[in-house]
Amino acid sequence: MIEKIVDIQNLVEAIEAEVVQWRRHFHENPELSFEEVETSKFVFEKLQSFGNIEVSWVTPTSVMGRLFGRHPGRVIGLRADMDALPIQEETGLPFDSKKSGVMHACGHDGHTAMLLGAAKVLSQLKDEINGEIRFFFQHAEELSPGGAQEMIKAGAAEGIDGVIGLHLGSQGPLGKFSLCYGAVTAACDDFDIVIQGKGGHGSEPNGTVDPIAIGVQLVNGINQLISRKVDAGHRAVISVTQFHGGTANNIIPDRVTIGGTVRMFDPEIRKQIPVWIEKLTKGLTAANDATYQLDYNFGYSPTINEEKITSLVEKTIVETFGESNFVRSQALMGSEDFSAFAEVAPGCFAFLGAGSENPAENYPHHHPKFDVKEEALILGVHYFVRTSLNFLNEK
Structure with a gap:
C-alpha cells in the first residue's frame, strides 16, 4: 500500500510544470459562458492524448472523459468549470488575458488544469481502479441557467454514485483545504x-x-x-x-x-x-x-455536501495533506451550479486556499486583479486523484 502511495505521489509531482503551463494557456485565452469553443477543444485533444480515456462532446462546448478501471465497481464524477468572466484584466501577469474585456477572474483556468492533470495521472493507474471515473469539463458556470444542467440533461451524469468538485480560493491560506457538511453554497x-x-x-x-x-x-x-x-x-x-x-x-x-x-x-x-x-x-x-x-x-439551487462522501473527502484530505491543512468551514452565500450534479448523486464540494502570504496581494474573486498562487494547482491534482481512488476502492 505504501508503495502505491509513493507511486501516486511521484506521478502527480511529475506533471506539475505541465499543469502550470495548461493553466497559463487557459488564462491567456479566456472564453465567456457558452462560448468555450477553443477551451473545450484543447481539453478534448489533451484527454485523447493521455490514452485509456473515452472522450466525447456532451454539448458544443463541454467535454466528458470516461476512464474504465480493470475491475467493475462504482462510478465517480469529477467536475471542473471552464468559463471566464466579462472583466478587463488588470493583473499585469506575463500571461494575462489576450482578449479585451474577458478574464479568468474566478479560478476556472486553474480548475480545468487541475482536472486535466488528474485525468493524466489516473489514466496511468487504470489497473488500480475499480469502477469508472468520469471527468466533467463543464461550460458556463458563471451564467444562469448554467452548464451543469445542460450536461445532466444530455445524460453525462447517468449512473454516477458520487460527484466531487474543488474551488480555488484567492483569499484562503495556500494549501489549506476547507470543507463543510450540509449546505455549502446558497x-x-x-x-x-x-x-x-x-x-x-x-x-x-x-x-x-x-x-x-x-x-x-x-x-x-x-x-x-x-x-x-x-x-x-x-x-x-x-x-x-x-x-x-x-x-x-x-x-x-x-x-x-x-x-x-x-x-x-x-x-x-x-x-x-x-x-x-x-x-x-x-x-x-x-x-x-x-x-x-x-x-x-x-x-x-443550494449546493449540499452529502454526509458520507464528505466524510470520505475529509479523511482523504487529512491523510494526504495532514490535519493542519484541513479546516472545517461555514456555508457561503455565494452560489455554484455544481449543485445540479449534487442533486443527481451524493456530492462534495471543497475549497483549496491559493492566496499569497501578503494579504495586500489577495484580491477577491471577480476582481480585475484576481490571481491564485500556482503552487496550489498540484495539490488540487492530488486531491482529485486520491479522493476518487478512495471512493472507488471503499468497501
Missing part, C-alpha cells in the same frame, strides 16, 4: 422590476406619476423584507443592485427598472421571497396609480 435567484408611471416636467411633479419616487420606496421596502419576514436563525440576503431611470435633470421619466439578487438556503423561504416582493410591488404601484412588471428567475 441558492441564487434574481429579479427585475419595471415600474411604469407617467412622465412630465420636473417643475410640475403633481402632474406625473413619478416612478423614481415609487422605486425609492420599493427599494427601501425590499431591503427590509429579510429582517421583518425571516427568522434571524436563517441566513438569507436580498440585494438591490440596479436602479435605472431618467434621461435629464428636468424630466421625470415614464419608467424605472430595478434589479437584484437573492440568496438563501431554506427551500420554504425561497418559495416565499418572490411572493413577498410581488406583494410589496403591487401595493406600492397601486397606491400611486402606476403599474409594474416583475420577472423573478429561480437560479442555482
